[in-house]
Amino acid sequence: MRQAGRYLPEYREIRQNVSSFLDLCYTPDLAAEVTVQPVRRFHPDAAILFSDILVVPDALGQSVKFSEGVGPQLEPVRSVDDLASLSAENTNIHLAPVFETVRQVKAQLPEDVALIGFAGAPWTVSTYMIEGGTSRDFAQTKAWARRDPEGFDRLLALLIAATSDYLIGQIEAGADALQLFDTWASAVPSDQFDRCVIAPTKAIIDNVRAAKPDTKFIGFPRGIGPAVAHYAANTGVNGVGIDSALAPVYAAKTLQPAYAVQGNLDPMALLVGGEPMLKSAAAIIEALSGGPFIFNLGHGVVPQTPPEHVEALADFIRSGDR
Numbered sequence: 146m147r148q149a150g151r152y153l154p155e156y157r158e159i160r161q162n163v164s165s166f167l168d169l170c171y172t173p174d175l176a177a178e179v180t181v182q183p184v185r186r187f188h189p190d191a192a193i194l195f196s197d198i199l200v201v202p203d204a205l206g207q208s209v210k211f212s213e214g215v216g217p218q219l220e221p222v223r224s225v226d227d228l229a230s231l232s233a234e235n236t237n238i239h240l241a242p243v244f245e246t247v248r249q250v251k252a253q254l255p256e257d258v259a260l261i262g263f264a265g266a267p268w269t270v271s272t273y274m275i276e277g278g279t280s281r282d283f284a285q286t287k288a289w290a291r292r293d294p295e296g297f298d299r300l301l302a303l304l305i306a307a308t309s310d311y312l313i314g315q316i317e318a319g320a321d322a323l324q325l326f327d328t329w330a331s332a333v334p335s336d337q338f339d340r341c342v343i344a345p346t347k348a349i350i351d352n353v354r355a356a357k358p359d360t361k362f363i364g365f366p367r368g369i370g371p372a373v374a375h376y377a378a379n380t381g382v383n384g385v386g387i388d389s390a391l392a393p394v395y396a397a398k399t400l401q402p403a404y405a406v407q408g409n410l411d412p413m414a415l416l417v418g419g420e421p422m423l424k425s426a427a428a429i430i431e432a433l434s435g436g437p438f439i440f441n442l443g444h445g446v447v448p449q450t451p452p453e454h455v456e457a458l459a460d461f462i463r464s465g466d467r
């Protein structure tokens with residue numbers, strides 16, 4: 146999630162002094178600093194690398210920009226012809242600054258704080274590449290996947306190759322575990338789910354483990370409801386990040402103890418804070434404490450969130466056995 150996001154004044158201060166968001170991702174000193182900032186304040190058990198899922202299309206050769214108030218903007222790829230300008234050959238050269246960030250973060254973090262590396266899952270990244278940014282209906286992506294399955298599979302293959310290399314690079318640089326964000330998995334029609342979500346995720350996990358056998362993966366297939374069980378059983382993940390719509394009791398029953406569960410406080414509970422937030426957190430802890438469990442939000446911290454609410458939540462979680 147975007148823990149190092151805009152709700153922290155020390156993040157905004159650094160962000161203000163770089164010309165673009167991608168520059169921040171590719172400047173190891175600064176990216177390492179914003180990765181560590183929330184660890185200093187809240188003392189979590191793990192940090193998440195500061196980067197973005199869209200550095201992979203950038204490394205493939207697509208034009209990617211982040212504009213204030215607009216979000217990501219990409220030069221859309223919509224046909225096999227458009228793929229000709231993309232290459233997965235040397236993406237790790239382009240992404241080398243991110244690996245340097247991982248090394249710097251590992252050197253700065255206390256020994257008992259893990260570093261989670263990450264990438265976007267191919268389906269979710271493909272939606273940004275094809276729609277040209279965030280989408281409401283994913284019409285272009287869904288239409289291409291049906292109209293031209295071979296061409297669309299070529300795009301997925303490029304993403305599988307580049308993402309596997311990227312994640313292997315993060316492990317080599319010192320990341321302790323990896324998370325795959327499939328933020329828009331909920332948009333995939335059920336007859337396409339295995340092809341668009343399960344198979345590419347499994348391919349990446351297999352590729353990474355072929356190079357780095359014991360790598361631990363957390364999958365975040367947002368919004369897929371009870372299909373989380375199918376996802377966990379068929380991708381090779383060790384843990385599943387659940388969004389706020391999934392009942393923690395259901396996740397405990399269907400996923401634990403075979404898989405760790407990560408989740409799933411509603412970011413709006415964190416925004417509002419106070420007793421209601423702590424009550425919601427306590428209910429999640431109670432439901433999931435019987436098995437392997439990582440407390441987290443169900444999605445990213447919203448920019449208006451007071452940092453004091455995060456501090457109160459972290460203190461509450463650490464305050465112990467309840």
Ligand code: CP3
Binds near residue numbers: 146166
């Ligand atoms: O917590 C962290 O800071 C870790 C780094 C991280 C970022 N993005 C930094 C970021 C992570 C793990 C992500 C993942 C990411 N990026 C996802 C998957 C998770 C999710 O939120 O569903 C997605 C879909 C993206 C793509 C993306 N990046 C979008 C749509 C946006 C724009 C958001 C907006 O509201 O404008 C971003 C920008 C982004 N990535 C920011 C940060 C801190 C904010 C941009 C800024 O500070 O200027």
